[in-house]
Amino acid sequence: MTTMTTTGTADTVGTTVLEARGVTMRFGGLTAVDSVDLTVGDREIVGLIGPNGAGKTTFFNCLTGLYVPTSGEVRYKGAVLPSKPYRVTQAGIARTFQNIRLFANMTVLENVMVGRHCRSKEGLFSAIGRGPRYRAAEREARENARELLDFLGIGRHAGTLARNLPYGDQRKLEIARAMASDPGLLLLDEPTAGMNPQETRATQEVVFKIRERGLAVVVIEHDMRFIFGLCDRVAVLVQGRKLVEGTPEVVRADERVIAAYLGTPYEEDAPVRDAVGGSVGAAGDGSDDGSAATVRAAGEDEGTAS
Amino acid sequence: MTEQVPEWGASDQPPQTPLAARQEEAPTVNPAVAKALVAVGAFASLVSTFLAWTWTSSFPGDLSVTGYPGGNQVITLTVSVLLILALGPAYGVPGLRWLAPRGYVWLLRGLALANLASTWYILLAVVIELNGLANWVSGSWVALIATALPVVGSFLLPDDHHDAARARPMPRWIQAAVILVAIIIAMFVADYGITTGFTEQFIGFALAVGFAAWGLNSSGVLSRLTGLTAQNRVATSVAAFVAALLFVFLQTSDQYNTIADDILIFATVALGLNIVVGLAGLLDLGYVAFLGVGAYSAALVSGAISSRYAHTVLPFWGQILIGVSVSIIAGVIIGAPTLRLRGDYLAIVTLGFGEIFRIVVNNLNGQSGPDLTNGPEGVYGVPDLKLFGYDFGASHQLFGVTFGKFGNYYLLLLVAMAIVVFIFARVNDSRIGRAWVAIREDETAAGAMGIHGYRFKLLAFGLGAALAGFAGTINAHLLNTVTPDQYLFSASAPPNSAFLLAAVVLGGMGTITGPLLGAALLYLVPAKFEFFQNKQLLLFGLALILMMRFRPEGLVPNKRRQLEFHQEEVAEAEAHQVVEAQPEAEAVA
Numbered sequence: 001m002t003t004m005t006t007t008g009t010a011d012t013v014g015t016t017v018l019e020a021r022g023v024t025m026r027f028g029g030l031t032a033v034d035s036v037d038l039t040v041g042d043r044e045i046v047g048l049i050g051p052n053g054a055g056k057t058t059f060f061n062c063l064t065g066l067y068v069p070t071s072g073e074v075r076y077k078g079a080v081l082p083s084k085p086y087r088v089t090q091a092g093i094a095r096t097f098q099n100i101r102l103f104a105n106m107t108v109l110e111n112v113m114v115g116r117h118c119r120s121k122e123g124l125f126s127a128i129g130r131g132p133r134y135r136a137a138e139r140e141a142r143e144n145a146r147e148l149l150d151f152l153g154i155g156r157h158a159g160t161l162a163r164n165l166p167y168g169d170q171r172k173l174e175i176a177r178a179m180a181s182d183p184g185l186l187l188l189d190e191p192t193a194g195m196n197p198q199e200t201r202a203t204q205e206v207v208f209k210i211r212e213r214g215l216a217v218v219v220i221e222h223d224m225r226f227i228f229g230l231c232d233r234v235a236v237l238v239q240g241r242k243l244v245e246g247t248p249e250v251v252r253a254d255e256r257v258i259a260a261y262l263g264t265p266y267e268e269d270a271p272v273r274d275a276v277g278g279s280v281g282a283a284g285d286g287s288d289d290g291s292a293a294t295v296r297a298a299g300e301d302e303g304t305a306s
Numbered sequence: 307m308t309e310q311v312p313e314w315g316a317s318d319q320p321p322q323t324p325l326a327a328r329q330e331e332a333p334t335v336n337p338a339v340a341k342a343l344v345a346v347g348a349f350a351s352l353v354s355t356f357l358a359w360t361w362t363s364s365f366p367g368d369l370s371v372t373g374y375p376g377g378n379q380v381i382t383l384t385v386s387v388l389l390i391l392a393l394g395p396a397y398g399v400p401g402l403r404w405l406a407p408r409g410y411v412w413l414l415r416g417l418a419l420a421n422l423a424s425t426w427y428i429l430l431a432v433v434i435e436l437n438g439l440a441n442w443v444s445g446s447w448v449a450l451i452a453t454a455l456p457v458v459g460s461f462l463l464p465d466d467h468h469d470a471a472r473a474r475p476m477p478r479w480i481q482a483a484v485i486l487v488a489i490i491i492a493m494f495v496a497d498y499g500i501t502t503g504f505t506e507q508f509i510g511f512a513l514a515v516g517f518a519a520w521g522l523n524s525s526g527v528l529s530r531l532t533g534l535t536a537q538n539r540v541a542t543s544v545a546a547f548v549a550a551l552l553f554v555f556l557q558t559s560d561q562y563n564t565i566a567d568d569i570l571i572f573a574t575v576a577l578g579l580n581i582v583v584g585l586a587g588l589l590d591l592g593y594v595a596f597l598g599v600g601a602y603s604a605a606l607v608s609g610a611i612s613s614r615y616a617h618t619v620l621p622f623w624g625q626i627l628i629g630v631s632v633s634i635i636a637g638v639i640i641g642a643p644t645l646r647l648r649g650d651y652l653a654i655v656t657l658g659f660g661e662i663f664r665i666v667v668n669n670l671n672g673q674s675g676p677d678l679t680n681g682p683e684g685v686y687g688v689p690d691l692k693l694f695g696y697d698f699g700a701s702h703q704l705f706g707v708t709f710g711k712f713g714n715y716y717l718l719l720l721v722a723m724a725i726v727v728f729i730f731a732r733v734n735d736s737r738i739g740r741a742w743v744a745i746r747e748d749e750t751a752a753g754a755m756g757i758h759g760y761r762f763k764l765l766a767f768g769l770g771a772a773l774a775g776f777a778g779t780i781n782a783h784l785l786n787t788v789t790p791d792q793y794l795f796s797a798s799a800p801p802n803s804a805f806l807l808a809a810v811v812l813g814g815m816g817t818i819t820g821p822l823l824g825a826a827l828l829y830l831v832p833a834k835f836e837f838f839q840n841k842q843l844l845l846f847g848l849a850l851i852l853m854m855r856f857r858p859e860g861l862v863p864n865k866r867r868q869l870e871f872h873q874e875e876v877a878e879a880e881a882h883q884v885v886e887a888q889p890e891a892e893a894v895a
Contacts, residue, residue: 064754089756097754103747106740113737114744118756120737124765127736128729134736141737181756 015042015077017185017216018093023062023072025055025240032058034240035072038218040185045207045217047231047248049224051261055240056220057098060187063218064088064095077184090118094183096174098190098220104163108154108173111162112145115180148176152206168199175206179215186210188219192226204230228252236260340462341396344414347455348393351421352386354452355379357445360432365441366504369432372445378428378510382449385421385514389456392417392521408526409466416521418456424514425453431506470526481534482541486548488531493549499830500569501562508834532862543727550720560710565833567712570719571781572801573825574726576809577818578773581730583807584815585739586766587746588645589653591795592660594803596771598793599636600629600778602667602679604688605788611687612680622691626779633775634768636663641767645760648749660795660803668790684789691718691783698783715784722780726773727818733769734816742766743816796843800829808846812853814860823861 018040025033033055040046048056061067063074065081065088074081076091094115103111120141126134149155152172157165162173171191178186188207192200200223207217207230221227227234228248235245238260244251251257359369359379367377375383394402395410406413429450432441476484495515502508522528535542557563579593607628609619620628644655671681679685690699690711698714709717733739741762744752749759782788796804805828813824832846853860 066750066754084758085750085753086756086758089754095754097751101748101751101754103744103751105747106743110740110743114740114752114757115755117737117741117744122737124733124738124769127738128732130732138737177755 016040017042017044017077018063018218019075020059020063021073021075023059023069023074025058025062025067026070031240033062033069033237036237036240036242038235038242038245040216040218043211043214043216044233045211045219045231047227047234048218048220048237049222049227049234049251050237050243053239054237056237057189058240059237060095060189060218060220063187064093086118089181089183092182092184093187094178094181094185095187096171096178096189096191098193100170100174102162102165102170102173102177104161106162107158108149108160108162108165109142109145109158111173112148112176112180113141115177116141116144118181145176145180148179149173151179151209152176168195171195171203172206175210179210183215185216185218188217188221190220190222192221192223200226224252337463340459341393343459343462344389344396344418344456345393345459347418347452347457347459348386348389348421350452350455351382351425351449352390354445354449355383355386357448358443359429359446359449360436360441361443362436362441365432365436365506367507369428378424378507381507381510381514382421382425382428382453385417385424385518388518389414389417389421392525404530405527406525407470407530408524409468410525411460411463411466412524413521413527414456414460414463416517416519416524418453418460420514420517420521422453422457423517424510425449427513428506428510467524470530478538481538482545485531485535485538485541486545489542489545489549490552493553496826497553497556499834500565501557502834505834508830512831512834539731543724547720547724551717554709554713554716554720555705555707557707557713560712563710563712563716565829567715567719567784568800569826569829570716570723571777571784572805572809572829573822574719574723574777575774575801576806576813576821576825577723577726577730578770578777579806580810580815580817580821581733581742581773582766582770583810584817584821585734585746586742586763588763588766589649589656589807590767590770591653591657591803591807592640592663593656593770593774593806594793594795594801595640595660595663596633596637596774597778597781597801598663598667598788598790599633599771600775601782601788601792602685602778603632603775604629604779605685605782606678608688608782610685610689612683613685614678614680622693626776629779629782630772630775633771633778637768637771638764641764641771645763645767657795657803660793664790664793679790682790684787684791685782686787686789688782688786688788690786691715693718712784715780719780719784722777726776729769729773730818738762738765799832800825808850812850812860814862817860817862820860820862827861 016039018038020036020038022035022037023033024031024035036055036059038046038048038059048059050056058067062069062072063081065083065085068083076088076093079091081088081091081093103114106114120137122134122137146155146158149158152175154165154169154172154176157169157173162170165173171193175186175188175191191207192203195203204226207219210217219227219231228251231248233246234248234251236243236251236254236257238256243256243260244254246254355375356373358372361370363370365377369377369379391402392405392410392413393399395406396414429442429446432446433439499508499511499515502511519528553566554563575593575597578596579590582588582590582593604625606613606615607618607620608625609616640656640659644652644659647655666675667679668682669675670678671683673681690697692698696702696714698718699711701711702709702714741752741757744755744757745759745762753759785792794802796802800806800809809824809828810821811824812820812828813822814820828846831849835845
């Protein structure tokens with residue numbers, strides 16, 4: 001894909017949209033996120049990867065006000081983020097959810113119009129009175145929602161109940177709904193989970209198009225091909241800590257990342273395995289897998305790029 | 307990318323479903339014979355209503371007359387006529403096909419069962435109440451057999467259930483006329499139900515209406531009608547208002563206006579609760595307290611003799627203002643701490659607050675507390691309203707019809723209900739309403755969309771309280787007394803918190819017609835089944851369980867968009883899809 005050429009321009013990006021410093025989240029004795037720093041520049045696409053339970057979604061929740069970080073600071077365009085989700089959205093950060101959280105019994109159009117909520121102010125009395133200003137705001141919200149639905153290619157479903165949408169379209173609707181609040185930064189939590197390769201590729205295109213609209217994007221994803229083909233920069237979280245951060249090439253080549261995903265070579269934990277009676281051969285296979293995975297990932301990427 | 311065609315897109319498929327096809331293969335009676343059975347039965351039962359069904363006039367409603375229908379025979383007559391009309395689509399009579407967009411067999415079955423149930427019930431009642439089969443005359447046997455034939459015939463017919471064909475576009479004024487006629491017919495049915503004079507008549511009526519409604523619903527007439535009403539909101543509202551006005555002009559005495567008044571109050575409050583429960587999804591078990599707050603506030607400043615402020619006499623608008631604002635304050639006081647809770651906890655706390663209200667006003671009598679509400683005796687002697695020189699307590703002649711006290715209040719309550727319906731409709735379809743539904747659906751996601759959950763929940767609570775307070779203000783004048791006992795959590799007669807919630811849930815949450823229908827049913831059924839006495843609540847509980855099992859969405863399910871709207875859109879979308887898919891397919895190839 002030609003869009004691969006945008007990779008590596010991260011350093012040249014000017015203003016900073018998001019700046020998280022030393023974000024730590026503890027639940028009792030468990031440290032889910034441990035002093036993670038992350039900066040996202042203007043129109044930058046940043047990937048956040050890591051094994052299950054690494055604290056990616058917790059970190060997202062810290063960014064969106066769902067959790068208040070135990071320590072650390074998150075700044076959006078220079079201002080410290082408020083600690084309530086609705087204020088964060090108001091400030092300009094919108095998100096999607098890992099497990100789809102649409103308003104199932106509302107229509108697709110209404111879902112997106114709800115996303116517009118914080119950009120309009122019409123209260124109870126104007127809703128009852130329906131003055132010209134109310135109608136203008138309502139029309140604006142409707143047009144905005146239709147435009148977004150068309151942008152994501154689900155405009156034909158506008159009148160459908162959200163629960164009746166096919167799975168892939170529900171994911172798209174979540175993105176449309178998040179974008180309705182005119183955010184400067186969009187956080188996507190596993191946007192391609194459960195999608196087939198074609199849909200994944202389509203989502204990739206969608207994210208590029210979102211960037212063209214002037215948004216910065218942070219993506220959590222397990223699909224490495226998706227992440228490496230999409231992101232300007234990738235950060236790897238492992239057990240709540242940021243392990244590596246850099247361009248996809250740097251991250252892909254990093255031994256520690258491979259270790260985090262596939263396990264460490266047997267030399268390091270051989271005594272443990274012996275103690276449990278585990279076979280050395282199995283561990284050896286693991287390291288073989290690691291190198292094989294590296295090769296395969298590289299090969300796949302060439303395939304995507306061509 | 308796989309695109310599913312939504313289910314309503316399937317309308318242009320051939321009308322035969324596999325199920326129906328399979329049933330046709332089974333060796334059954336020739337459909338012509340079955341249809342003939344229905345037709346013969348329908349005409350015979352029509353004739354039977356002109357015969358006597360018993361020889362003595364001691365059975366209520368007098369079934370002993372020959373030559374014209376009396377008592378419950380009117381019900382049988384009406385259903386028989388409907389049945390004959392329903393044969394229209396069965397025999398393909400032009401002009402009657404609209405009766406069965408989704409297949410006539412279920413319509414026939416429903417109507418045949420309605421006829422059978424109501425007629426056999428009354429014949430059985432004759433035998434039991436008058437002791438013995440000897441009380442039957444030849445007409446009874448005719449009716450017995452005649453109403454059975456259509457049931458046999460219609461169940462022998464092969465199932466022809468299919469998806470409704472698309473409605474033909476009609477000019478606006480015809481749509482409005484259809485709606486008006488349908489609503490006025492519904493009003494006449496309701497009028498008959500309300501004015502039934504004895505229990506047997508009401509049970510026969512309820513059986514007939516229940517089965518007929520089932521048949522009409524299965525045949526798709528009702529959904530087509532609701533589609534029409536959804537497209538013509540203004541026409542529907544006007545028609546409903548006209549029909550409701552017509553009701554009071556049909557009444558010859560004030561006797562049934564009291565029932566209608568109580569239903570209107572109940573329905574208005576249920577609609578207010580629907581904002582809290584149906585839209586915002588907050589389970590409020592103490593809602594009747596706000597009705598009480600409004601009623602007490604208004605009664606205290608109305609110049610009632612027993613009021614502590616008997617010398618303070620505010621005009622009606624002032625009382626409304628006081629009643630509504632005190633209710634809002636109460637709503638905010640109760641809501642502010644409790645709305646931080648979710649789900650079950652909120653329900654328990656509101657239940658508690660509802661009881662606290664009742665116990666507090668019971669004790670504010672000057673002995674166990676400050677003197678405010680006159681304790682268990684309540685505020686009595688609330689004067690009747692006088693608006694613009696119109697005394698609501700006195701009889702008036704309007705357009706040649708005598709309006710007694712309850713007729714007067716009926717008019718006022720109708721206006722009050724119109725206001726509440728208007729507010730509900732407007733707010734429901736707005737930014738506020740969408741925020742409420744979003745909170746109901748998923749509060750976390752709503753927060754992530756920038757909705758201040760707590761503030762909007764409080765707003766819903768406050769608006770609900772305001773509407774209940776508004777209704778309470780009128781209720782105080784209607785009943786002339788306000789006592790703590792009127793505002794219980796549960797009692798055998800509405801309005802109380804349990805019945806209000808039941809009306810909303812039973813009718814259909816988030817809709818306007820749902821709670822109105824639910825309130826009417828929940829009021830009428832206990833009022834008409836007086837002989838059940840203390841078993842009313844048992845029956846009521848049974849009805850709720852059955853309802854939750856078989857129709858959890860309520861009598862009037864909330865369809866946020868009407869069918870027609872979808873069909874056009876889906877068809878359009880499919881056309882686009884085909885155009886779009888072609889270049890894509892080429893690219894893949």
